[in-house]
Amino acid sequence: MRTQTKLSEQSGNRVQVALIGCNHNTAPLELRERVVFTSEQAMYAADELRKRGILEEAVVLSTCNRSELYGVPGETGGSTAEAMENYFISFHKIPPKELDGRLYRWMGTDAVRHLFRVAAGLDSMLLGEAEILGQLRGAYSQALDHGSTGPVLNRIFQGAIEVGKRVRAETEVGARPMSVALAGVKLAERVFGNLKGHSALIVGAGAVAEQVVEHLRNRGIGSLRVVNRSYEHAAELARKMGGDAVEWESLDAIVGVPDILVASVGGTGAVLTREMLDRAIAARHGRPVFVVDLGVPRNVAADAAGLYNLYLYNIEDLGEVVEQNRKARESEIPRAEALISEHLAKFEAWRTALEAASIVDDLRDHFQKHREMVIREKLGELKDVSPEERARIAHITEELIERVLARPSQRLQHGRGLRGRLAGIEALRHLFGLEEKKD
């Protein structure tokens, strides 16, 4: 099976993180639907991966756009990522061929970077979307409560949540609306501020209008009226959204009441003429009106845009706003990546400190074994050495090991430069064959 593999898989580090999964970039929707984990399945899968010794720690992150397994490799030997992939395939009972090239596989720092990018919304279908951070937090909390996480995954998931928060607070990646419906509502907020206590009239019952209504409801719009050529449709939408339906014939009479007008009548020309809107503004004593025209062809006469205190945005204008926002979000990616790198450096520093402590322990064990072996072999040949002298020799050799290890230990923990310290650890493991011993 072909997979996107990234280096450092066999680096032999003690603090290792593995990730396999697929997302909207690698798998189509029909495949993503089949590899979703429910929360119960996520807990079960995390348990199984640990029971089978594939992972020591595990978190399953499953949303509509991604299914990912994060873990710390266990003591099974062989390729952890491969074992994770096999489990993933067998869990969802999907023929391996169907996942050919659809799964990605990251190890070590690359896996952590991927998680941080996911939390920041940089790996989302809608750049900078906010929901993913909540979903990630939910997946981690569930795993934490279930006991499937440990020090490594706790560290990286907490780091990811912090990255997600910082990226949204310190950059524009998550700011600005990215849908036509939300852009319309956000623009209305630029005129009226808080929408509580304000009123809206929905003319027509198109799908985008429904989305606008939903956003208006979420923002606590004071009153909502729906008017449609078919009163039944108006009544249905009004019932669904908690508003009032109005007869189509009353449109002219009530158009001066609301602060926000959303027009979404299909297949007709201008439903709201300049004269109607002029009368509406006069009836409102000049108070501003925000008009969202979602109709194609346009439902609001184009010359109405020139009316004083009327702010008119049609579907094309809103599309342009969304496009501007998308570009603005994209221009913020380097700043978000810089924040991710900053947090990765913190993770690396933490990993190095752990590594440094573990390598010294491994070296001590290594030397102790050799010391015991040498003492056994060499002192066994010397019959005239008394037990006191044997004990003294043992003590001296132990002290020798401690003295030899003192300086490397200090340098590995407090030496200059993360890169140098990591290289030193790798070199020591390699020189003394410690990774072979672990495997």
Added chain:
Amino acid sequence: MAHHLGSLSVALYGISLLCYARNLYSPHLCLGRLASGLLAGGILLQYFDLLERSRWTHSVPYNDLHGSMSLFAWLLGITYLGLEIFHRQRSVGAFVTLLLVVWMALLGLLAPPEVPTPPPARGVLFALHVTLNTWAYAAFALSFVLSLIYLVQDRLLRSRRLGSPFWRFPALDVLDRMARSSVYVGLGALILGVVMGLIWQHRLSGGYSWSDPKVIVTLAILAAYVAYLWLSRSATWRGARAALFCAVNFVVVLFSYTVVNLYFTKFHRFF
């Protein structure tokens, strides 16, 4: 000592400006609070600076250019902070503190802090008259800033060129309400100040000098701002036109504060 307090207050205004600007770019409650706290700190230090000056002169520090400008800045800061708390809106803080910093820098350039000579004793009524009128000017300056932001925001909304700052500015409705509140404060202070001045003058001379250019311009300002408040509620002027009218009114205030004070009036020339 007073000089140091003045410099320290400017430093706090400067840091507050940075925090407000940062908060405008990426809003954060703690940062916003810090900005407001720093502004309040600057206002407090400037109060002690002004207090020190008034101890030297035994009068409200209006009699020299430095004292007068410093008093204006202090009242501007206090009025803004009051509006910020009342309207729970920090996003214009960056513009107001910028104005404060520029004003204080101008003050340092045009009128270095020297020990002022005490003015002739004129009593409490007179001191209140000057202080209240300066407060009115400060409040009108604030309404000017808010009206300008309104006009920019309105223009951006109409032209559909929605850059980064657009999404950070307060809503038109909020700006409108803040500008009106500011004008209410200014008008209240101006009316009280004028009344105090008239009473003081009547006590002194038994009459009123209505022909003094300063009095005429002040009454014109009063009429212009009353007209603004009325027009800002009318069907045809509400919104951008009223904001423009408010901004233009401030030009008259500036004219009164500078040209009239320095060149036209003899009666109201203090420095």
